[in-house]
Amino acid sequence: MKFETLSVHPVERVEQAGSRPVVDSISLSTIYERRADGEYPEGFSYTRASNMNREHLEQALAQLEGGAAAAAFASGSAATTAVFQSLSPGDHVLCTDGFYGTRKLLEQVFKEWGLEVTLMDTSHAANVQAAIRRETKLIWIESPTNPMMRVTDIRRVCEIARQAGATSIVDSTISSPVLQRPLDLGADMVMHSTTKYLGGHSDILGGALIAREKTPLFERIHFLQAATGGVPSPFECWLLMRGMKTLPLRVRAQSANAHAIAEYLSVHPCVESVLYAGLKSHPGNEIAEQQMLGGYGGFGGLLSFLVRGDDKDALSMTSHVKLITRATSLGAVETTIDHRYSVEPPGTPTPKNLLRLSVGIEHVDDLIADLDQALRKTIAI
Secondary structure, three states: OOHHHHHHOOOOOOOEOOEOOOOOOOOOOOEOOOOOOOOOOOOOOEOOOOOHHHHHHHHHHHHHHOOOEEEEEOOHHHHHHHHHHOOOOOOEEEEEOOOHHHHHHHHHHHHHHOOEEEEEOOOOHHHHHHHOOOOEEEEEEEOOOOOOOOOOOHHHHHHHHHHOOOEEEEEOOOOHHHHOOHHHHOOOEEEEOOOOOOOOOOOOOOEEEEEOOOOHHHHHHHHHHHHHOOOOOHHHHHHHHHHHOOHHHHHHHHHHHHHHHHHHHOOOOOEEEEEOOOOOOOOOHHHHHHHOOOOOOOOOOEEEEEEOOOHHHHHHHHOOOOOOEEOOOOOOOOOEEEEHHHOOOOOOOOOOOEEEEEOOOOOHHHHHHHHHHHHHHHOOO
16 A cells, blocks of 8 residues: 555554444553453553554554564653663664764763763764774664754665674654655664654654564564553554554645745845755755655755854744744644754754754745744844
């Protein structure tokens, strides 16, 4: 089936008391009764281990990404933590530098635990090759990166990982399965913060890992999912399944809006530069065209731009928006703007005058008008 059909009909409907409801019910029970012979008739025993809503969500995620299995978590950070916990002290992790949550986990938690960590710009495959060690067990890629929008050649870096005997995982949150399919490009696993595009409505917290094959590493992650308890509630799984039904429609609209806004801002007198992989001027545009379009079109709904000014000017610009929401997240139906430097930790490489824009599904003319009036009120031209 085509992607749009799978997003609406990802799993077979389950009969309930002789009927076939179009929408799954929410199974809130934490425990399940055993039969007289001691068996569990549906395979569910305790909701931390599994439940109907999470099982359906994981089946749907695996189908959308073209994987063999998926594991859903209570957040993207919980999914990421399970990956690093599945490794052993002394193992080496090579990771795309730049995205705050994963970097924080590696530097402040797992380095102390004994993992060896190299953070680097993976958009240069030769640098990745040079950084491989005998102890390298995992290469973690984010492409495009948040918020600098650097593009990594996923196919090439995953091949480097394979040759080194390491597992490759791609954080594809920014692209969603609509625009980028890392498993088809050779990745062993793909990670999503399902809070973002997959949920799409700023009302759930979640994460997921989808595996191309059920490897021993994925089985270890699946064990840790239940053992450490970082699982989503049945209601969050249900909300996520509902949100995924409109995923291709939302993402294509967001991508079209973002591309138009990027083109507009790229020639705006108040803007220094625009970071968006869809622009021909972007250094990663050629690779992005090869690995992101996928027959659906678009380069995602996230972009960054640098105003002509300093951090005070950038932050002041956000105070003048009227339609766009000042908030720190991405991927939802409403457009949000975020001054990254003011929310990231000391020493961040993010430019002080950078603003991150997560574009929603509003009419693009209204969004452009709001950005224009806010920029002209802030930046002297």
